[in-house]
Amino acid sequence: MSRPLIEARDVRVTFDIHRPSDLPWTPPAQLHAVNGVSFTLEPGQTLGIVGESGCGKSTLARALIRMLPASGQVIWQDGTDLLTLSPRQMLKYRSEIQMIFQDPLASLNPRMTVGDIIAEPLRTHRPGMSAKERKDKVRAVMERVGLLPNQINRYPHEFSGGQCQRIGIARALVVEPKLLICDEPVSALDVSIQAQVIGLLEELRRDLGLTIIFIAHDLSVVKHLSDEVMVLYLGRMMEKASSDELFAEPRHPYTQALLSAVPIPDPKIEKTKQVIPLEGDLPSPMAPPKGCVFRTRCPKAQAICETVPADHLTGGHHTACHFAGETVSA
Ligand SMILES: Nc1ncnc2c1ncn2[C@@H]1O[C@H](COP(=O)(O)OP(=O)(O)O)[C@@H](O)[C@H]1O
Ligand SMILES: [Mg+2]
Numbered sequence: 001m002s003r004p005l006i007e008a009r010d011v012r013v014t015f016d017i018h019r020p021s022d023l024p025w026t027p028p029a030q031l032h033a034v035n036g037v038s039f040t041l042e043p044g045q046t047l048g049i050v051g052e053s054g055c056g057k058s059t060l061a062r063a064l065i066r067m068l069p070a071s072g073q074v075i076w077q078d079g080t081d082l083l084t085l086s087p088r089q090m091l092k093y094r095s096e097i098q099m100i101f102q103d104p105l106a107s108l109n110p111r112m113t114v115g116d117i118i119a120e121p122l123r124t125h126r127p128g129m130s131a132k133e134r135k136d137k138v139r140a141v142m143e144r145v146g147l148l149p150n151q152i153n154r155y156p157h158e159f160s161g162g163q164c165q166r167i168g169i170a171r172a173l174v175v176e177p178k179l180l181i182c183d184e185p186v187s188a189l190d191v192s193i194q195a196q197v198i199g200l201l202e203e204l205r206r207d208l209g210l211t212i213i214f215i216a217h218d219l220s221v222v223k224h225l226s227d228e229v230m231v232l233y234l235g236r237m238m239e240k241a242s243s244d245e246l247f248a249e250p251r252h253p254y255t256q257a258l259l260s261a262v263p264i265p266d267p268k269i270e271k272t273k274q275v276i277p278l279e280g281d282l283p284s285p286m287a288p289p290k291g292c293v294f295r296t297r298c299p300k301a302q303a304i305c306e307t308v309p310a311d312h313l314t315g316g317h318h319t320a321c322h323f324a325g326e327t328v329s330a
Helices: 057-064 087-094 114-125 131-144 161-173 191-208 243-248 253-260 267-272 303-307
Strands: 006-017 029-041 046-050 071-076 097-100 179-183 211-216 228-233 236-242
Touching: 006 057, 029 057, 029 071, 029 228, 029 236, 046 057, 057 179, 057 211, 087 114, 097 161, 114 131, 114 161, 131 161, 161 191, 179 191, 191 211, 228 243, 228 253, 236 243, 236 253
Parallel strands: 046 211, 046 228, 097 179, 179 211
Antiparallel strands: 006 029, 006 071, 228 236
């Protein structure tokens, strides 16, 4: 087997929260936004990361590219732990890992032309490139993502949401990254446009051999694109398995509940299917439940779940639950 392109080991991100009402000598409260996330991603594979808003998806993505301080290890293909690098050393890897964001228009500078926006990473990462080479490269990548090269002098507001996301994808691809991190790239788009953007990402993966981390809050969005899927809840991994296995045989009660809420296109099946309700509200991430973090909303919770964390993940199909098939308690 080839070497993984990227491997995250026990990644944690903690925010210190200072509340205005706190007395000056009160220590800050801690929010564990990402709490022990690990994964291995082989070249050319796609990892889907799913979970409700606030579960730590964007924080994890930012930690991987050093936009936020994190603990643990993020091992790149060449054996380097990215979390140990200085900002200058990290620059080299930043051209190999590019990111696209949720709000396509907001992530583009409104005062720059599309050509300049897409060329910007080249100015940073390929300073030796001539203006002519840069322009050729920009035109080629525009064509690759389905934009017309003659739109190079237009401004972002002249484009639709779906086209703006294509501009974001072009800007990410222009430096020929190995890893593309997509943070909810289609959440802000209409359903029909979502399918087009996902189709484009699929094409790029096939044609360029791109490795992708695809973040979404909805399981149905990651289904077709992902080789492996990780489900997060309050900063922790609940379940991680191959996409086929996770969708055919979800083992964690949280995944089962999320999947039961995904509409099925066939109305006959849709009518008979049972939606598993999630009890109560999402607990505050500042005060997560003791024991298993999911237990306050879990239909299967027992006494053990109140005291013993269910973080122990084993086997190829990881499930952080005391009552899931392969789980072995620590
Ligand atoms: N800069 C920050 N300072 C303090 N808390 C933050 C910061 N960024 C995110 N958080 C908190 O961390 C948690 C995870 O946030 P985020 O990663 O944005 O979730 P998601 O992308 O899954 O919606 C949330 O509780 C959020 O409020
Ligand atoms: Mg987010």
